[in-house]
Amino acid sequence: MALNLFRKKVAEAAADIEAASLRSDQFRLEREGDWQRLETIVEALEKGRLGRIADDDLLELPVLYRKAASSLSVARETSLDAATLAYLESLVRRAWFQVYGPRSSLFAWARRFLGGGWSASVREIWLDICIALFAMISGTVVGYLLVASDRGWYYSLVSGGMAGGRQPGASREELAETLASTENADGLGMFAAYLFSNNSAVCIMAFALGFCFGIPTLLLLVYNMALLGAMLWLFADAGLTWEFAAWLSVHGTTELGAILLSGAAGMHIGRSMAFPGRRSVLSAAAASGRRAAQVMAGCVLMLVVAGLLEGYARQLLPGAGPRAIVGGLFLAGWVFYFLLMPRPRDHGTEDAP
Template sequence: MNAAPASAGEQAVAAAVLRSDRFRLEREGDWVRIEAIITAMEKGRVQRLSDDDVLALPVLYRNLLSSLSIARESSLDAGLIAYLESLTLRAYFLVYGTRTTFGAWCRSFFGGGLSRAVRAIWVDLLIALAFMVVGALVGYALVAADQDWFSRLVPTQFADVRVPGASREALESTLFGEARSDGLEVFAAYLFSNNAQVAILAFALGFALGVPTVLLLIYNMASLGAMLWVFASRGLTLEFVGWLSIHGTTELLAILLAGAAGLHVGRALGFPGARSHMAALSGAGRTAAQVMAGVIVMLICAGLLEGFARQLVQSTTLRYAIGYGVLTAWLLYFFALRPRRS
């Protein structure tokens, strides 16, 4: 009674195996050839390939896609499908992927790609700069009118003795304390983490039409304005600005760029123009991502200046020279460097 069904099942399996073997025999030559080409290119041996192999790669890739499609539709064995999928993925990156070394990418990025991306968001830079200036003025004015605002605007870890009512001597000691190298590495790492968090949030919040980004920029600068009032009230404005400038020019410029990148994405989402929302977001996202890569580099520089140079340099004049010399270098790089596209 069970012989017939078993025989039918065996026949079905045998037919499937035969179909799979015939499919493999008909196309395996192309698979072996494209796998050899891919392997040679992955190992950097392109010069060993013949001109015919290089020219045949796109055709072989299309045939490989066709083979994979047929294998899936015909429900051929899973091992064959997995092999074709792996081979197709490897071929895709060689046919359509960007083949460049890390060094070449760095030369392209820092040699003009980053500066072009920054110039492309100049409108957003002006908007972000305006809100940052407003934030600093608001923070200064609020504390000048009511000193209770200071504790609401300035995080406690930054306040210590730098609070309203502190004596000139106490405030001056925070600006020109004895330079110590021990622990500066930890301090630099902490400040870099804080600044990076503000910059990344300013960028990430841009998706909500840029409104949270604007609020974060205003709040961050309001804290700075509040702290500025404390030192200004004791006649230490120049000294405080010099103390801040040695690292703050780079740090604040990085936060400005991050905020502008977030606003650029928000503007693309809210006002895509003639393009679709997806097309506008795609273009804005690529530009903003380049800017943010530069922001990370700037924050690393700011962290080093903040943790080391600011503590070791005790001259206000030298602090101004370093801070605004570095700022000038950044601005020249972003807006004066205009290499021709390769």
């Protein structure tokens, strides 16, 4: 009795396996023509042989991809054989890359980005740049006037780690020593590292806070530049305005430019959300977000350049004159690039919010 039951179960299992195999074969035979056609098109695209693909095949590519994706979904749900499932997964993955993947290599993207894409995105947010620049200038003036009226404000605006020996009451010689270009300027190196770390964090926060309608971004720019205004008052009070400006310009024209663009990018998103016009808030934020993200990608590059200038160029340049020349050249270079670099032919633009 038990043996007969066992034989019956084995027979049923074999029948199920045979039925599943028949279903898998039938499933594949019904759709294999479309799969092979899609695979042929994908292989030609992967090898860069676009000219060998018929127009009808190119037009059918999205349809064939969706059919293959649907077949993959069915194969997973019905637990078809592993070979069919693996084949479909590979085919759908390759086809997705050709239908939705990037159309250019990383090198081509970088060439297009630096060859005018970045500058075009910067020009498109010119109004936000003007607003951010006004906030930064206002913050510098406010910081300068606050410390000029009460030296106690200096300690509120400038942290102890950044101040070091640069504080009210220090002699002119002591302050000039902090700007000196010497191999053993440990304090200057620490100050430069603090500045770079601080300004990098400011760039990230200025951009991120733009989603709160741009108001926190403006406040952050004002506060950060008030710190610079306090430092400017300190050196101006000691008669070292030119020396401090030249020392700061070596990296400052690049680093402060990155802060300006980061704040403007954040403001651009916040302004588009506050005033979306005829578009929905989400669509306005998406359009401005793509533009702002391109600007921020360039700001990362500017911060890297500023870090190299802080770590090397400023230490190797003695005297205010050479430092001012380098800072002025970088400022002129950035202005020239952002204002005069032609727009790429394929640079898409959205209506400004």
